[in-house]
Amino acid sequence: DVKVTQSSRYLVKRTGEKVFLECVQDMDHENMFWYRQDPGLGLRLIYFSYDVKMKEKGDIPEGYSVSREKKERFSLILESASTNQTSMYLCASIETSGGAGDTQYFGPGTRLTVL
Amino acid sequence: GQNIDQPTEMTATEGAIVQINCTYQTSGFNGLFWYQQHAGEAPTFLSYNVLDGLEEKGRFSSFLSRSKGYSYLLLKELQMKDSASYLCAVGDSNYQLIWGAGTKLIIKP
Numbered sequence: 001d002v003k004v005t006q007s008s009r010y011l012v013k014r015t016g017e018k019v020f021l022e023c024v025q026d027m028d029h030e031n032m033f034w035y036r037q038d039p040g041l042g043l044r045l046i047y048f049s050y051d052v053k054m055k056e057k058g059d060i061p062e063g064y065s066v067s068r069e070k071k072e073r074f075s076l077i078l079e080s081a082s083t084n085q086t087s088m089y090l091c092a093s094i095e096t097s098g099g100a101g102d103t104q105y106f107g108p109g110t111r112l113t114v115l
Numbered sequence: 116g117q118n119i120d121q122p123t124e125m126t127a128t129e130g131a132i133v134q135i136n137c138t139y140q141t142s143g144f145n146g147l148f149w150y151q152q153h154a155g156e157a158p159t160f161l162s163y164n165v166l167d168g169l170e171e172k173g174r175f176s177s178f179l180s181r182s183k184g185y186s187y188l189l190l191k192e193l194q195m196k197d198s199a200s201y202l203c204a205v206g207d208s209n210y211q212l213i214w215g216a217g218t219k220l221i222i223k224p
Binding site: 004035040041042043044045048058090103104105106107108109 | 216
């Protein structure tokens with residue numbers, strides 16, 4: 001079974017803090033994604049990565065950055081957390097790129113609250 | 116613009132059948148996914164349709180009509196554990212997934 005893990009299930013930070021969210025997958029997947037999920041909205045793509053050291057902006061990259069130094073690890077960074085970044089953050093990975101029908105495997109999510 | 120619409124919430128009775136609809140307008144189409152998400156947990160894959168018609172997988176079936184931009188997820192013999200949110204997602208021309216907001220399904224005894 002594919003396993004995607006995230007560093008924290010719940011996180012509380014203060015406005016202006018730098019926040020790191022870590023995601024690790026154990027199936028040697030090339031592609032990894034960061035989403036945020038808010039009530040009444042669909043999952044929105046923040047950033048994705050097709051390979052080590054490669055990153056692409058998603059639909060809502062503002063206020064975020066990412067790092068992919070190793071294939072299995074994809075980190076999401078909030079440079080200066082703001083209250084409107086309070087959300088559920090979900091990491092996902094898939095095996096191939098551009099593959100219609102490839103299943104995305106999700107981590108358990110990190111519920112971030114910014115005070 | 117790109118848009119996925121599905122009902123916000125539905126209620127059904129244990130043992131019954133429920134159909135959750137999804138309509139979409141996207142730039143390109145590379146298949147439609149259904150995911151299940153229990154409260155506080157990660158979404159998990161249920162089904163994938165790329166051709167018109169019905170795909171059956173146990174108690175769950177998914178239907179697609181590309182000409183109508185329409186899909187539904189059919190759940191039979193409902194069980195209490197089926198209480199969850201059901202997410203519809205469409206692969207666009209860049210193979211990125213566009214997600215609906217999800218349908219919260221409440222099962223009553």
